[in-house]
Amino acid sequence: MSTSPSPDTPKPAPGSGDFKHELFAQFARVGKALSNANRLELLEFLAQGERGVDELATVSGLSVANTSQHLQQLRQAGLVLSRKAGLKVYYRLSGDDIVTLLDALRAVAERHVAEVGRLVNTYLTVKDSLEPIPRDELLERVKHDLVTVLDVRPPEEFAAGHVPGAVNVPLAELEQHLQDLDPRQEIVAYCRGPHCVLAFDAVARLRERGLKARRMQDGFPEWRQAGLPVELED
Amino acid sequence: MSTSPSPDTPKPAPGSGDFKHELFAQFARVGKALSNANRLELLEFLAQGERGVDELATVSGLSVANTSQHLQQLRQAGLVLSRKAGLKVYYRLSGDDIVTLLDALRAVAERHVAEVGRLVNTYLTVKDSLEPIPRDELLERVKHDLVTVLDVRPPEEFAAGHVPGAVNVPLAELEQHLQDLDPRQEIVAYCRGPHCVLAFDAVARLRERGLKARRMQDGFPEWRQAGLPVELED
DNA sequence: AAAGTATTCAATTGATCTATTGATTAGAAG
DNA sequence: CTTCTAATCAATAGATCAATTGAATACTTT
Numbered sequence: 001m002s003t004s005p006s007p008d009t010p011k012p013a014p015g016s017g018d019f020k021h022e023l024f025a026q027f028a029r030v031g032k033a034l035s036n037a038n039r040l041e042l043l044e045f046l047a048q049g050e051r052g053v054d055e056l057a058t059v060s061g062l063s064v065a066n067t068s069q070h071l072q073q074l075r076q077a078g079l080v081l082s083r084k085a086g087l088k089v090y091y092r093l094s095g096d097d098i099v100t101l102l103d104a105l106r107a108v109a110e111r112h113v114a115e116v117g118r119l120v121n122t123y124l125t126v127k128d129s130l131e132p133i134p135r136d137e138l139l140e141r142v143k144h145d146l147v148t149v150l151d152v153r154p155p156e157e158f159a160a161g162h163v164p165g166a167v168n169v170p171l172a173e174l175e176q177h178l179q180d181l182d183p184r185q186e187i188v189a190y191c192r193g194p195h196c197v198l199a200f201d202a203v204a205r206l207r208e209r210g211l212k213a214r215r216m217q218d219g220f221p222e223w224r225q226a227g228l229p230v231e232l233e234d
Numbered sequence: 235m236s237t238s239p240s241p242d243t244p245k246p247a248p249g250s251g252d253f254k255h256e257l258f259a260q261f262a263r264v265g266k267a268l269s270n271a272n273r274l275e276l277l278e279f280l281a282q283g284e285r286g287v288d289e290l291a292t293v294s295g296l297s298v299a300n301t302s303q304h305l306q307q308l309r310q311a312g313l314v315l316s317r318k319a320g321l322k323v324y325y326r327l328s329g330d331d332i333v334t335l336l337d338a339l340r341a342v343a344e345r346h347v348a349e350v351g352r353l354v355n356t357y358l359t360v361k362d363s364l365e366p367i368p369r370d371e372l373l374e375r376v377k378h379d380l381v382t383v384l385d386v387r388p389p390e391e392f393a394a395g396h397v398p399g400a401v402n403v404p405l406a407e408l409e410q411h412l413q414d415l416d417p418r419q420e421i422v423a424y425c426r427g428p429h430c431v432l433a434f435d436a437v438a439r440l441r442e443r444g445l446k447a448r449r450m451q452d453g454f455p456e457w458r459q460a461g462l463p464v465e466l467e468d
Numbered sequence: 469a470a471a472g473t474a475t476t477c478a479a480t481t482g483a484t485c486t487a488t489t490g491a492t493t494a495g496a497a498g
Numbered sequence: 499c500t501t502c503t504a505a506t507c508a509a510t511a512g513a514t515c516a517a518t519t520g521a522a523t524a525c526t527t528t
Binding site: 027033035039097105 | 254255258259260261262263264265266267268269270271272273274275278311312313328329331332334335338339340341342343345346347431
């Protein structure tokens, strides 16, 4: 602030310049919420559905207090809502437009930040045939029983909704289920979102075993948001 | 970092947790670029087209050095590209997906940050009949000569492209052009984007004079991005 | 009422961000 | 070659942010 010496003088003149700046400041508030890796990770988990604070803390590797503070920042920016039930407090995204925003952010990062491409490539070692299968295409093939769909998320997430016909095989149990998989049928794995590593990992391991495996485009939240059918339990 | 004592130990183990965090950190880099009101304002101007540093500095009210630094941050985040021609350096958005991202950000802010709605309402005093006219609808009416389209941006921006049939009337000259406007025909004003104040202002003033005036949905960058016809010069 | 649990609050420290200032570079023009 | 201009760089001070710690709150269970 070059003109106002007092820090808490809000905006003396209600001219349009102030209005405009005020408005951009509000947009920036949302941007700030997206400016921290831990908060983005929390948002990705929340895109799965409602979650309690301690779950989020565990899964993101942050302390509970820290997680709570990040969640409050997200709430102040209007990105999440909370609900108290007994002792627990559940957080959820405040609307589908948040998923849209996160996807736009991801798309830009992928397209423009060279680093992201490098990371993905490094991690995947093999690059060929890694194009994810589009949702519609997968749905079509599921209908005709042409693929085995693998949901590699933890059982709780699977229970809360999954792609119809999908089999829940958490990554840790993948080895034990290898024999149950038909080596002639293509396997499509998915998890939380476009960059959830579980699916990447699963595909890499399956391919090591000589199986035909691909990832599904994006993840389950995007599947649900696209209005495609969702199955509960199994 | 709780485990690594040395600050510049990048990531010792290439486990998937690190990979994931690394990835979110890259996304956060883009988020950071969006976390400052001045940078968002610069991006809005750049959505208009290529601009030099000093132009951007003037229009945003920042010092040249400061503007330059913000632009470099935007470039490092992959949001803008620069081109040097003689003494001047021109910046532009690095792709259409940036406009998409900005729109998503705006949409979320509008929907969830109560403050934004309050500001818009305060500024506009009257709230009724302020729904902006959709682009397609406007295009249709322009074809049948049912509306007067007013471009309230500065002449240079107008010259670089505008809605077909639009008349360029910078806000300062609005009063002088009042007599040229047909009071029986509806007037649609637009400027840079959904929250560019010029159009808001113009509509408010026209309505004060008893004219039927509305804003166009969003602004010219969005019009162009929607693939609608653009006219050059006049 | 007492103990326990999930979450939030408050205070602190070190890190990062913003805007300013003045110097510096690269090219243009005299 | 000198002067001018547009832009960038470098250093700085003040503000804001992130993670930690320990205490406080709200609700449940015993």
